[in-house]
Amino acid sequence: MPLKTRDDVRNVAIVAHVDHGKTTLVDKMLWQAGAFGERDTVETTGERVMDSGDLEREKGITILAKNTAIHYNGPSAKDAGQDQVVINIIDTPGHADFGGEVERGLSMVDGVVLLVDASEGPLPQTRFVLRKALTAKMPVILCINKVDRPDSRIEEVEEETYELFMDLLDDAEGNMDQLDFPVVYASAKNGIASTTRPGNGALPDGDSLEPLFKTILETIPAPAYDDEAPLQAHVTNLDSSNFLGRLALLRVRNGEISKGQQVTWCRHDGTQQKVKITELLMTFGLDREPAETAGPGDIIAVAGIPDITIGETLADAENPIPLPLIQVDEPAISMTIGTNTSPLAGKVRGSKVTARLVKDRLDRELIGNVSLRVLPTERPDAWEVQGRGELALAILVEQMRREGYELTVGKPQVVTKQVDGKVHEPVEALTIDTPEEYLGAITQILAARKGRMEQMTNHGTGWIRMEFKVPSRGLIGFRTEFLTETRGTGIAHHVFDGYEPWFGQIVTRLSGSMVADRTGPVTAYAMVNLQERGVLFVEPGTEVYEGMIVGENSRADDMDVNITKEKKLTNVRASSADNFEKVIPPRRLSLEQSLEFCREDECVEVTPEDVRIRKVVLNAGERARASARARNADKS
Incomplete structure (x- = not known):
């Protein structure tokens, strides 16, 4: 027919x-x-x-x-x-x-x-x-x-x-x-x-x-619809209302759906349940208004089903025929999200710090985010969260921070897969538009990150377009370095392009970290003595703790520093001005920049008020012993 x-x-x-x-x-x-x-x-x-x-x-x-x-x-x-x-x-x-x-x-x-x-x-x-x-x-x-x-x-x-x-x-x-x-x-x-x-x-x-x-x-x-087919409506999105609770947004494929109607709810796991449509809403401009009935092709919102989720079907009560589930591409980037384990945890009034609250929030995110995965880890207070890219995961962490959660967030990693017994990693198609004078610098940066140039076009306007294939992990931390090299003029965009065999080791950060060796407030006197060794991230008066990263070392190795050191008082009057005037303003890192800066042995502490970078192992002695064990294991 x-x-x-x-x-x-x-x-x-x-x-x-x-x-x-x-x-x-x-x-x-x-x-x-x-x-x-x-x-x-x-x-x-x-x-x-x-x-x-x-x-x-x-x-x-x-x-x-x-x-x-x-x-x-x-x-x-x-x-x-x-x-x-x-x-x-x-x-x-x-x-x-x-x-x-x-x-x-x-x-x-x-x-x-x-x-x-x-x-x-x-x-x-x-x-x-x-x-x-x-x-x-x-x-x-x-x-x-x-x-x-x-x-x-x-x-x-x-x-x-x-x-x-x-x-x-x-x-x-x-x-x-x-x-x-x-x-x-x-x-x-x-x-x-x-x-x-x-x-x-x-x-x-x-x-x-x-x-x-x-x-x-x-x-x-x-x-288009089959006039004789029973009701089929696909859940494509979720929303909520202060008065109606969870709203399911649906595209009606066949049949009609009405307010007060009893329908069959076809779940992900194959089970079916009879439910009643307590409210039916249709969109007019930016507002949703009550409606009595909707037909094929209409996009509607319904209330009355508290646990419904994306991809499920509302079907005819007597002849339920579920629609196929929505298929999305697999995630390519993961990071560990857990409770805040730093010495400053819970210091912010009203913050949410328990593992139960964090897990409940991640589970709620899964309901409406079809491209996210949450997997258990060896620790009961941390979970591996997988998503499409670094920005998507950073947006989730930023939303949780604004909702009052305190978190420990690990360095972004790539999600690998086995193909014919070999490890394959995700690869991105990267397009760069930049003035011609930065061609050499960009090529050098991406060569170190295992990038492979596919095409280069000169538009004849002083700008060039370059297209690369780069492993996804090679782009972690790339944006900050790219904008620095191009003086903020370059434009870079990338998209997932499939999997290729593991590219080998990539060194994305040549500098080390300045790590606080004790707890206390930062002093201007200590900052003046340290700022010649690198770039600082904290300002005078900031509370720090052992293992917290307070700056970027100009050399490749980490450096433990006493940034709380005070000037010894004497009875000799100083002839020079106060050292505070000589303090160079610190570099303030956003959440995304902090995640890019991290190395494998570092993580980010996220609270409603602050974002701090820290070592995974806070104690300097324990870090040294762990490093020695790793070197011995490599030799053996």
């Missing part, structure tokens, strides 16, 4: 590399479709309204995929014979570390709008999201954004994207019809789109996003 379609609904995901304008475009689509009130302004609602999390706004990136619904009644809806078309839009992250969110978002839609920067062109994450869309055999709309940039190169970027399609179609086993994709030229910041290619650096023709809306209605297929 042929499938039917709902012509009044479209489900589309906005996908792109980080900072190519996804969230800004969704903002303008909401404004032009009338999703805000008459009295709302950009000043009252804020920009990037889809980036609702504090960390998302601070870092300027999308971390979680989110959905909104535009009730579009413009000219293109009338042309399609509809008074109004509901366009459900999924705003996905652009950073490779949040690829699980992209995959989950794609499971909710029938097509994608691929945004590509008119100057930067396709980058590693562009390849990742496009491969996922082509594998799912989804139609793609290419939207070349930021065409009004002074350095835009629209025609070249369009050609590069076409070549990327050709390259990926074989790998993704896609349909060659997907090569026949429409192209829209846009300036999301100005809310203008056109199907006519403008000149480089010029705004598109027109004064609105109407050409983009029209292309979406013509290219993205309406949701």
Whole structure:
């Protein structure tokens, strides 16, 4: 029997590399479709309204995929014979570390709008999201954004994207019809789109996003369903409400679902349970409003099932047919997260320090984060947490810190796998854009990190683009060194590219650590004497303890220092000014920078107020004995 379609609904995901304008475009689509009130302004609602999390706004990136619904009644809806078309839009992250969110978002839609920067062109994450869309055999709309940039190169970027399609179609086993994709030229910041290619650096023709809306209605297929099939609704995301508890976000595939209806909850483990839908909500703009019923193609939220999780199915009560589970790529980076074991643990009022609280929080994260794994370790108060990348794990730790948890976080490691009896490690495709004068320095850095140059392009503007294959562990700590070498001008992006045989030893940090040898407050007098030996991380008055890292030694070996030493008092009056004036301001490390700085025998202490780096073994004598045992073991 042929499938039917709902012509009044479209489900589309906005996908792109980080900072190519996804969230800004969704903002303008909401404004032009009338999703805000008459009295709302950009000043009252804020920009990037889809980036609702504090960390998302601070870092300027999308971390979680989110959905909104535009009730579009413009000219293109009338042309399609509809008074109004509901366009459900999924705003996905652009950073490779949040690829699980992209995959989950794609499971909710029938097509994608691929945004590509008119100057930067396709980058590693562009390849990742496009491969996922082509594998799912989804139609793609290419939207070349930021065409009004002074350095835009629209025609070249369009050609590069076409070549990327050709390259990926074989790998993704896609349909060659997907090569026949429409192209829209846009300036999301100005809310203008056109199907006519403008000149480089010029705004598109027109004064609105109407050409983009029209292309979406013509290219993205309406949701198809079997009119005689029983209810099937896929859980694609989770949320919570202060009044309703856990909310399950679902894409209805077949059948209808209603408030108060009894359905079958098909779990991950294969068991089934009858449950009642106590509340049904549908999205209108940025708000969820109560609804009585929803049909095929609708994206809804339901309440009344406390333990439901992503990938499960709500099916017909009498004829339950579960849908396939959502599959995501395996994690590539891991770190150990445990309770705070430093001498300063529990000093912050209201902090959460017990193993039970930390484990409960990690378990809660698993519910909504499809790309995360939490595994036990030899210690009962520490767990191995695996994720897509260093940033994704650092974001989790930062969220827990802000919620009042105290943690000990180990150095990020790669997740290896056995292939034909040999150890294989994850490899990243790294793309670098940099001024020409830094070519030699960057090549040298990446050669030491076992990087392999695949391609180099000179755009003739004084900038070059280099593409490398680098083991994932070679990129741990790379960003800080890269920005230092390029004076902050270089741009680097990377995405997971598979597994290759173990590359061998990589030395990523040539300097040693300055380690405090006793407990007490830092003194300016001690800092003046030590700052010539390296870079300090602490300031006068900071409380330190034995084994805490207080600075970076300019030499390769570690150095135990007394940073609490006080100036001896005498009855001779000093003729010079106070030494405090000579103290060089310390280098303050963020959480990400602290994790990058760590060596294998070091870890990061995270509290709601401070981030400190410390040795895993705090006592200097025990560290020396452990080092001697390791050397003897190597000799034997």
